[in-house]
Amino acid sequence: MRRKIPSITALMAFEAAARYQSFSRAADALSLTEGAISRQIAGLEEFLDLLLFHRVKKRVQLTDIGKAYFAHVREDLNRLERNTLSAMAYQDGQQILELAVIPTFATKWLIPRLSEFSRLHPEIVVNLSERALPFLFGDSVFDAAVHYEHPAWAGNAQELLFEEELVPVCSPQLLGGKTALSIDELAAYPLLQKNTREDVWRHWFDMQGFQGRNPVGGPRHDLFSMIIQAACYGRGIALVPRLYVEDELRSGALLIPLDRPIRGLKKYCVVYPEHEEASPTLKLFIAWLMQAAREQSHGPAMRAGIN
The missing domain is CATH 3.40.190.10 (Periplasmic binding protein-like II)
Incomplete structure (x- = not known):
């Protein structure tokens, strides 16, 4: 059965026009004419049978449904680009792990330790993306998250790292x-x-x-x-x-x-979907991460460790 999905060209034109709130700036960003952008968006609105923009003279403004659709399209295009780049970077035998991380925790604690993980498992590439808040794994490309313990993670497996x-x-x-x-x-x-x-x-x-x-x-x-x-x-x-x-x-x-x-105000943990068994790649990473957390907890920098 044919999928109800618009063309990528139309979605890219819509995303750019929504981002800039301007057909002319979208045209410049995509190296197209303003007329081409206008035709792509008109075709998308006809496909959806929805009005995505209000046109007022030479200005455009997203409708309410346009704003909601823009948020989804932007994330979907970003996800498609990430997946494409991962496929382009693939080497035979390589395994890729997609992790969502708290930004400062990643830069100050996780990244300095990842070279050791790469030395132990050179076949595994760990990609990091910032996510400050919990999310639904089903709506993302992530295999796991290194994050704070939070009620919003209910229904997922959680392994405590340290307080x-x-x-x-x-x-x-x-x-x-x-x-x-x-x-x-x-x-x-x-x-x-x-x-x-x-x-x-x-x-x-x-x-x-x-x-x-x-x-x-x-x-x-x-x-x-x-x-x-x-x-x-x-x-x-x-x-x-x-x-x-x-x-x-x-x-x-x-x-x-x-x-x-x-x-004890916050607890760091690794979170992954509970409804599906963790891949061997993810299991290796979690085992390494738990060991690194134990070393942190008992190290002098932590002083008192976990109470």
Whole structure:
């Protein structure tokens, strides 16, 4: 039976026009004429029997269904491109593992260790893609995710790696020669905030029994990597996972002014679909990852490890 799928050319024209909110800019991006873009989108709207754009003089604006369709088409085209690139890069005997990862965890912990995995298993290529939030495996190309434990992962297999341990860190220059602070002194400095963890400083101060300041004021950032960089440049004190700042602590770029960690707010885990048996490639990776997590948990940088 013939599939109800529009042409790739039409979908690419629609995605570009929706992204730029302009037929002329879409034409420039795809090296086509504006008339060609207009014809492709008109044909797509006829195929769908839907209006995807409102045309107002020389401007175009997505309809409500156009906005929803754009989100799906963009993801589908991205997935198709990734799959195509993987096929083009394939070498005989090569095995590919697609992983979704938390961005800062990947750059600060996972990637530095992957060279060891590649040495042990040179036939396996590990591709990493950023996913900050849980997702449905059925709607993705991923074999597994290295992520936080979360109720949204219900129905999937989860293997605990280790608990998060948060510590306050700052640049030595911020302290003007001091190497340690009391809780009252620390509370006087700017506190760097993570947008999705707005209560973490409040929780830390509550653990210390300190109620003397507003813990949610201070510069805000999306990623821990941004907060760490801001701390390195003296913009304030950051509360970050200790494993993310191991290099900076060793080099002296950052120090811990008050070593009172909080643990257990988040747990790192590897997640994969439970309804299907893990492939031999994924099993090898999970076994290696669990061993690396055990070494992290018992290493000196983790200090107390998992409680």
